[in-house]
Each structure stands twice: as structure tokens, then as C-alpha cells.
Amino acid sequence: MLPFPEQLIHKELLINSYGYHLRKKFGCRVSKVNVDAGFTCPNRDGSKGTGGCIYCNNSSFSPRETLPEIPLEMQIKAGIAYHKKRLGSEKFIVYFQKYTNTYGPTDHLEEIYSRALEHPDVIGISVGTRPDSICDEAIELLARIAKKHYVCLELGLQSMDDTILSSINRGHTVNDFLDAVNMVSGRGFEICVHLIHGFPGETADDFLKTAGAISAMPINSIKLHQLHAVKGTLLAEMYLRGEFVPLTLEEYITNAADFLELLNPEISIQRLYGSAPLEICIAPRWGVKNNSMWFAVLNELKKRGSCQGIRHP
């Protein structure tokens, strides 16, 4: 018997999954369609930093079908066809994923977001960005769009430890993130936070403290994945020099399940694992597909007779 109402925690998954959240909200299966709208990142072009985060190779987290040269409408059409066929999804959220999708003049953002919303099956947008790259005008724009459509702002935090943020060359601090949450909360759109576990120097306890901190904030969903080194990154070089030792699969599953137990059950879970194309993935190479990994963490909760939020105060 779950300690939470079924409306909150899916009784088989044992978590508040984002898919479950969207189904309750829209009454049908909703999928996210990734697009590349040609943005860059201030942590690469010199305005915040250069070189980017030490693990960043955007081709490791973007589908191959999304390229900025392909018109947005074609990317959306292809993504919708794929998800309709594969999952039978009926409605779609266009996900501006690659790089920093609020980094540009507001009229350009308005044009890009509006084009995404023109498709009749698109119910909203999800916009990935950095906590230090969201200005008042962009927030006003998102708040305006959120009056008629679903909007989720995805903030890349990754770690709540400034020493780690500095060592991975994030170019922003925990306070930048807290300021961003203050600025964007209560504006009628959802907030998602991106987290990574397994940074050099990070203990399991350090990581688990993040669950408590996030739980106390007005955050609607999270995405979590393991730190992995992909070709062409500083992290890959560190791995080859023995300076980055990835988590084992068992460690990650245990710590992710612990994290979920501590997390506020009101916060939905968008992702529990990250993958990279095999040809560029250096380490860890667990050989587990996204779906299996998602269920490996959920099975760990099941094995414990536990669920998301069971240890949330």
C-alpha cells in the first residue's frame, strides 16, 4: 500500500513520472519532440565562458534527426510522426533542447516559439536553458505563451555544489540558479531542473542532499542522469588519465533510488538516465538501454518495498 494517493504516485512505477503527470493533465499520451533551433551557448561563445562544460558534446544528447539546417517545421513533423508510430502519442510538446534556448533577442525567441506552436497537435513548448541566461523579457514572453499553452522551462543546474560547478566549468553558481528560480516561479509555467550524478569529488551523501534542497523549491519536475564521458570532451581526457572514475551501474541505481525516496512526491520525474551514441561514448559503458535503465531504478524501489518520497519529510 503506497503512502501517497494514486493521483500522485503511479502505483506500478512507484514514482510520479512526467508521462503520468502529462496524461493526468491532458487526458492522453503526450510526447516531447526535440528540435534544434540553432542556438549557441554563452559558456562556449565567450560571453560567460569558453570551452563549455567539461562533459559537453551536444551530439551526445540530441537525436541525429535534429539539425539547425533543417527547418523547424520539418523537425517537428518528423518527430511527431516518429512518436505517433512508436508510442501512439496524440499530443506533443516541442522541446528546444540543444544549447541555450533563451540565448537570443526576445523577438527571435518569440518567432521561434510561435512557429513551434502552429502545429495543431502541439500543445506546448519546453525550453532548455542555463540559470544565468534568462532575462525579464524572456520570462514575460514565456508567461504570455503559458496563458494559452503548456510551457516548461528547463534549467540546467547539474550540481548544488559551487566547488563542483567551478571544477566542471559550468560558468554559473548555485546562487545564479536560486535567483533564476525566484525570477521564474509563479509565472504560470512549469520549472524542470537538470541534475547529474557522479562528478569527480562528489560523494553519494553530497548528491543526496540535493534531493532535500530541490524538494523545498517550487520545482515541478527533474531530469537526472549519470555523468558520462563522450569523445571530444575534457572529461574524456580526464577519464583516460585516470582523473575521472565513473560510477558503477550498481552505485548509480542505488543512489538514484535513494534520491527518489528523498524527493518530494509532488515533483515529477522526466528522466533517470542519459545515453550517448556508442561511437562517441567513452565511459561508463554499461551497455544498458534507456528504457532498461529507467526500469532498473524503478525495480530497485520495488525490491525495497519503497517509492518516491517515502523518506521525504
Ligand code: SF4
Ligand atoms: S551549458 Fe549546456 S550547452 Fe553550454 S557548455 Fe554547458 S552543457 Fe554545453
